[in-house]
Amino acid sequence: MFEKILIANRGEIALRVIRACREMGIKSVAVHSTADADAMHVRLADESVCIGPAPSSESYLKISAVISACEISGAQAVHPGYGFLSENAGFVQALEDHGITFIGPSAEHIRLMGDKITAKETARALGIPCVPGSDGGVPDLETALEVGAEIGYPVIIKATAGGGGRGMKVAVDADAMEIAFRTARAEAKAAFGNDEVYIEKYLQKPRHIEIQVFGDGKGRAVHLGERDCSLQRRHQKVFEEAPGPVITPKMRAEIGKTCADAVAKINYIGAGTVEFLYEDGQFYFIEMNTRLQVEHPVTEFVYGIDLVREQIRVASGLPMSFRQEELELNGHAIEVRINAEKLPNFTPCPGRVKTFHAPGGLGVRMDSALYGGYSIPPYYDSLIGKLVVYGRDRPEALARLNRALSELVVDGIETTAPLFDALLNEPDIQHGEYNIHWLEKWLARQFS
Incomplete structure (x- = not known):
């Protein structure tokens, strides 16, 4: 069993992990930005390490800073909570390279399920029922119209690297497809740096x-x-x-x-x-x-x-x-x-x-x-x-x-x-x- 765990998160989920650690007799390490110096998770953890300024890109999302905090504190494992680096396969790999255990799935499984198209293909192969839709990414409007005609309208266009509703648009018929398709791709590019989208049947009242x-x-x-x-x-x-x-x-x-x-x-x-x-x-x-x-x-x-x-x-x-x-x-x-x-x-x-x-x-x-x-x-x-x-x-x-x-x-x-x-x-x-x-x-x- 681990002797010390670093929690790579903040707020209520960091407290949640700290409490579990305390019940298990494991020392906890909180990381925090300068904006969170007085946060409750910092107060309740056994140790704390400041990992950067307020913006999450310079603190909670900075992999090198989190790994440095592990090395400074001697933490043997990292619990990511949710959000931030919790589904970042590169972070998992970096921890592994430094001999630190990630409390979660393997980098391979995070990558497998992180791409929506690959995840759907994997789910189908494993016997999980899927929504009718495109076989992989849809490269252009012409293909999008073909998919829409095949599965029937309305359809929903989704970013393959998406989440939180970004890069997601509904086309109620073929006439609406062009605007929906182009908008979804533009949003996906802006939000995730990847404009690939796929199409699924849009369920009416799920x-x-x-x-x-x-x-x-x-x-x-x-x-x-x-x-x-x-x-x-x-x-x-x-x-x-x-x-x-x-x-x-x-x-x-x-x-x-x-x-x-x-x-x-x-x-x-x-x-x-x-x-x-x-x-x-x-x-x-x-x-x-x-x-x-x-x-x-x-x-x-x-x-x-x-x-x-x-x-x-x-x-x-x-x-x-x-x-x-x-x-x-x-x-x-x-x-x-x-x-x-x-x-x-x-x-x-x-x-x-x-x-x-x-x-x-x-x-x-x-x-x-x-x-x-x-x-x-x-x-x-x-x-x-x-x-x-x-x-x-x-x-x-x-x-x-x-x-x-x-x-x-x-x-x-x-x-x-x-x-x-x-x-x-x-x-x-x-x-x-x-x-x-x-x-x-x-x-x-x-x-x-």
């Missing part, structure tokens, strides 16, 4: 369902059910729950086994998430995230498994501490993302937090790095907390979320907490009747 998988790197893998992440704004998740309101035990067992078997075949190690669009009883592969997800706490609640602890165990060479037949889903969990943003336009709202009070009580978990007097820097993601609740069933979880939101206090800045107060009054949310387009349509009605 849900976003993701399957949590976990492998030991030696040909054994399990699944820990699904999360429904359909409530999204501009392809960014805001509300996640487990289990999914429309997924039956039979569906869960079948798609879960398919995903677990697939990652076992490639000797995948650690946590991963296989994401799908789900419509009319069918699952269609979108992508695989080769890291811990922001929404992993809902899975931890309903399965009683510490995913970060398990990541550390298998990275150190220990076997998984559970088998598929030992995993039992119990109850219902919901997570809402609290961002430092001003409604209704979701404008980033950094600033000084005068007062912070986290909700508590039975079945409530608040993952946040806030504290009274903390100044939220303007350089990073606006996520400031994840409010997660658990109940014996979905109605109890919703009631607990309503109660927890009423206890949450963040004074001095604007947050997205009022959004969830409003959503809980909506019958569609109460009954779990929503899809990936629901939230944006609702927001348009509320603020038109």
Whole structure:
């Protein structure tokens, strides 16, 4: 087992890893930019190392700085959290070259799933159902029109190196294809330095369902059910729950086994998430995230498994501490993302937090790095907390979320907490009747 782990991240996810390390008797090392010198993860870690100025490109994303911090501190392993370098195959390789363990999958698997076209081809070869679409990248408009005619409109054009909704456009018919195709390529080039795109059938009212998988790197893998992440704004998740309101035990067992078997075949190690669009009883592969997800706490609640602890165990060479037949889903969990943003336009709202009070009580978990007097820097993601609740069933979880939101206090800045107060009054949310387009349509009605 490792004696010291460096966390190459910040905010609530850095705290999450520090807590797991402390429970396991492992020393933790926090890295931070100059803007994060007073951050909570720096205060709670056993050691800290400043790795650069405020811009993430000069600190949290600077591979040489992170490796230097490992050498200075004597850390034997690095946990990347999510975002930043968590899916950077070059970072994994650099760590390996310096004899430092990456707590996550291999560079090979990150590369394999990092390119959307290669990931889809791999998924299809492994028996995972995929959305009808182009065979690889689409080089020009003429080919795009041929693909659209073959699979039928509407279609969605996506950047092969994309994420977060960038380089993604919908064409409702052949006449709309030219603008959508050129715009998607331009956005992809600007955002990722790669203008290659591919085309898929655009589903009308799908849900976003993701399957949590976990492998030991030696040909054994399990699944820990699904999360429904359909409530999204501009392809960014805001509300996640487990289990999914429309997924039956039979569906869960079948798609879960398919995903677990697939990652076992490639000797995948650690946590991963296989994401799908789900419509009319069918699952269609979108992508695989080769890291811990922001929404992993809902899975931890309903399965009683510490995913970060398990990541550390298998990275150190220990076997998984559970088998598929030992995993039992119990109850219902919901997570809402609290961002430092001003409604209704979701404008980033950094600033000084005068007062912070986290909700508590039975079945409530608040993952946040806030504290009274903390100044939220303007350089990073606006996520400031994840409010997660658990109940014996979905109605109890919703009631607990309503109660927890009423206890949450963040004074001095604007947050997205009022959004969830409003959503809980909506019958569609109460009954779990929503899809990936629901939230944006609702927001348009509320603020038109």
